[in-house]
Amino acid sequence: MQRLLEIAALNVRFATPEGEVAAVRDVDFGVGAGECVGLVGESGSGKSQIFLAALGLLARNGRVSGTARFGDLDLLTCDRAALDRIRGARVGMIFQDSMTSLAPHLKIGEQLAEVLEVHGGLGSRVARSRALAILERVHIGDGATRLAQYPHELSGGMRQRVMIASALLCDPELVIADEPTTALDVTIQAQILELFRELRRESRLSLVVITHDIAVVAGLCDRVAVMYAGRIVEEAPVGALLRTPRHPYTHGLLAAVPRLDDSTDTPMQAVPGQPPNPAAWEAGCSFAERCTRASEHCRRERPELTADGSGTRTVACHHPLGETRA
Amino acid sequence: MSAALLDVRNLSVSYPVRRRRLDALTGLSFTLASREVLGVVGESGSGKSTLARSVLRLLPQIRGEVRWRGIDLYGLAARDMRATRRELQIVFQDPFASLNPRMTVSAIVGEPLLVFRPELSRANRATAVAAMLARVGLGADLMNRYPHQFSGGQCQRIAIARAVIAEPLLLVCDEPLSALDVSVQAQIVNLLADLRREFGMSLLFISHNLAVVRRFASRVLVLYLGRTMELADRDALFQAPLHPYTRALLEAIPALDPLEARRARAVPIGEAASPLDPPHGCVFHTRCPFAVERCRSEIPVLESVAPGRQVACHRWRELPAGKG
Numbered sequence: 001m002q003r004l005l006e007i008a009a010l011n012v013r014f015a016t017p018e019g020e021v022a023a024v025r026d027v028d029f030g031v032g033a034g035e036c037v038g039l040v041g042e043s044g045s046g047k048s049q050i051f052l053a054a055l056g057l058l059a060r061n062g063r064v065s066g067t068a069r070f071g072d073l074d075l076l077t078c079d080r081a082a083l084d085r086i087r088g089a090r091v092g093m094i095f096q097d098s099m100t101s102l103a104p105h106l107k108i109g110e111q112l113a114e115v116l117e118v119h120g121g122l123g124s125r126v127a128r129s130r131a132l133a134i135l136e137r138v139h140i141g142d143g144a145t146r147l148a149q150y151p152h153e154l155s156g157g158m159r160q161r162v163m164i165a166s167a168l169l170c171d172p173e174l175v176i177a178d179e180p181t182t183a184l185d186v187t188i189q190a191q192i193l194e195l196f197r198e199l200r201r202e203s204r205l206s207l208v209v210i211t212h213d214i215a216v217v218a219g220l221c222d223r224v225a226v227m228y229a230g231r232i233v234e235e236a237p238v239g240a241l242l243r244t245p246r247h248p249y250t251h252g253l254l255a256a257v258p259r260l261d262d263s264t265d266t267p268m269q270a271v272p273g274q275p276p277n278p279a280a281w282e283a284g285c286s287f288a289e290r291c292t293r294a295s296e297h298c299r300r301e302r303p304e305l306t307a308d309g310s311g312t313r314t315v316a317c318h319h320p321l322g323e324t325r326a
Numbered sequence: 327m328s329a330a331l332l333d334v335r336n337l338s339v340s341y342p343v344r345r346r347r348l349d350a351l352t353g354l355s356f357t358l359a360s361r362e363v364l365g366v367v368g369e370s371g372s373g374k375s376t377l378a379r380s381v382l383r384l385l386p387q388i389r390g391e392v393r394w395r396g397i398d399l400y401g402l403a404a405r406d407m408r409a410t411r412r413e414l415q416i417v418f419q420d421p422f423a424s425l426n427p428r429m430t431v432s433a434i435v436g437e438p439l440l441v442f443r444p445e446l447s448r449a450n451r452a453t454a455v456a457a458m459l460a461r462v463g464l465g466a467d468l469m470n471r472y473p474h475q476f477s478g479g480q481c482q483r484i485a486i487a488r489a490v491i492a493e494p495l496l497l498v499c500d501e502p503l504s505a506l507d508v509s510v511q512a513q514i515v516n517l518l519a520d521l522r523r524e525f526g527m528s529l530l531f532i533s534h535n536l537a538v539v540r541r542f543a544s545r546v547l548v549l550y551l552g553r554t555m556e557l558a559d560r561d562a563l564f565q566a567p568l569h570p571y572t573r574a575l576l577e578a579i580p581a582l583d584p585l586e587a588r589r590a591r592a593v594p595i596g597e598a599a600s601p602l603d604p605p606h607g608c609v610f611h612t613r614c615p616f617a618v619e620r621c622r623s624e625i626p627v628l629e630s631v632a633p634g635r636q637v638a639c640h641r642w643r644e645l646p647a648g649k650g
Contacts, residue, residue: 038525042507042508042509043478044509085387115531155597156370156597157597158597185369185370185534185598186369186534186535186578186579187369187574187578187593187594187597188369188597189506189578189580190577190578190591190593190594191593191594193580194591194593206501212508213506213508213580214582215579215580215581215582215587216580217576218507218580218581218582218583218584218587219580219581219587219588238584240586242582242583242584242587243584249509252509252581253508253509255512256508256509256511256512256538257508257582258512258515258535258537258538258540258541259582260536260537260540260564260579262578264540264541267519267520268512268515268516268541269512270510270512270515270516271509271510271512271513272512272513274477274479274480274510275477275507275509275510277346
């Protein structure tokens with residue numbers, strides 16, 4: 001069955017004064033209809049660049065190769081007009097920082113109406129009633145008042161709900177949420193995650209959640225891909241990934257999250273070293289220098305992403321962890 | 327009773343905002359003993375960072391008292407304050423913003439020695455800086471580099487080295503992990519825990535993350551809109567939170583266990599009210615699932631409910647036991 005979005009052999013490079021830097025390397029990534037996939041990685045891992053590249057939003061010095069099939073279209077080769085019909089309409093996007101993503105000089109009503117007028121060809125009366133309906137759907141009360149307010153008059157959590165509303169306006173087939181809760185307080189994060197769960201239940205929304213925080217995807221996603229140094233190093237159904245991580249990096253990420261029930265007498269299990277510098281990625285496994293399981297083999301030869309016996313998960317590691325987590 | 331290192335009495339701080347008064351902190355009282363770690367938690371706008379600034383005398387004025395080793399900190403003459411600053415150091419949230427981009431790492435970490443130990447020779451200072459950098463995990467070969475050449479985690483190590491080299495008695499940590507990648511956060515947690523023991527420091531550890539605070543703190547202060555909601559020993563607080571706000575903060579932590587993560591949660595209601603326009607009565611009542619008429623009209627007093635434990639809630643006795 002063809003998936004809604006199928007990214008294959010994606011590479012993203014940036015020309016910099018220090019030479020060319022590879023941000024995304026040989027990434028295959030798909031999202032099925034109604035599926036929610038998490039993409040987890042640290043800063044610089046390339047997780048955001050995948051979708052900026054697919055939607056033609058790369059910085060000027062970026063170059064992309066590969067394919068990104070959405071329906072019967074390759075987003076990387078289709079013309080600008082076709083891309084414009086997709087962005088904001090068939091694919092909605094939600095970014096981390098609602099303060100910079102919303103235009104500060106436009107009232108909420110104007111921002112939402114603009115989306116509908118551009119993509120839906122709706123008149124302003126219809127657009128307004130649609131905007132009111134969508135605000136209700138993301139649980140913003142007193143919508144009529146909100147439509148007349150400017151972004152700075154809303155709280156951070158409220159603005160993030162407006163961002164979500166804006167992404168949902170045209171009934172997109174796919175929503176990409178890039179760090180949608182990172183700038184929020186933990187209580188507001190819990191509310192926004194609950195909103196996403198509710199939206200998924202209501203409408204079989206296809207959703208990609210990009211985050212540095214593996215705990216964010218735990219309660220929301222069906223499947224999770226973990227990125228390190230521009231590559232996907234492990235992909236699995238969320239339960240399997242959390243319970244039995246195979247890649248030592250995934251294991252390290254999970255162990256590094258402080259929990260309410262862990263012992264406070266022993267030090268935390270930290271991943272040693274620093275996230276790699278994209279300009280200095282080398283041969284072999286990019287994680288080898290921080291990995292306690294690394295061998296000479298790992299430093300020489302890069303492990304390919306390969307499926308395990310179950311056929312539901314893949315890992316790129318010469319020495320993956322076993323069935324049960326220590 | 328042993329004298330407290332830090333004794334905060336009825337501390338209130340206000341800022342003028344567009345001809346109005348923003349009450350950032352209202353009537354805070356607590357003590358911190360030598361080598362003790364007090365965790366401070368709350369959402370943005372709860373007054374956590376104002377508290378950090380208050381106890382370091384980084385604010386022009388406060389109401390109430392901050393007593394440091396028995397002396398009123400805000401009554402100290404400038405000269406005495408300068409000497410006292412060595413004992414009070416801070417690590418900020420954003421390591422890039424808190425390091426001077428034009429100074430080398432060795433200059434940054436050596437600066438406190440220039441100020442507080444001017445008698446040291448240049449060679450001795452260099453030795454001390456190298457030893458401190460080694461202690462936080464940075465090699466001598468990095469000493470002449472500039473902050474932009476380091477990752478976030480390394481910059482935070484530099485900021486920690488700069489604070490600890492003064493050999494403070496109190497280290498204030500204001501969200502020291504928030505700007506760091508997850509895999510690096512645990513390293514910094516372990517480093518701070520080790521340094522605290524080695525140097526016998528007290529910590530005022532400010533964080534929005536209760537799970538991190540649990541690792542450090544022996545006591546925890548829960549703030550909401552500048553007021554104390556609950557103050558308790560760590561184990562008591564985490565095993566049986568009394569205040570509805572403490573419970574909400576605990577409930578909001580996303581679970582990593584796949585089943586637990588999908589459990590429907592009693593998500594806290596709404597968002598923090600504006601500190602410019604705090605609710606009447608209990609400031610938390612607009613978000614509290616247990617609020618009754620009394621909570622809307624009457625400010626709850628901070629009540630001592632057990633040794634070392636205080637809670638400001640009209641209804642804490644009647645509420646069903648919190649999650650353990």
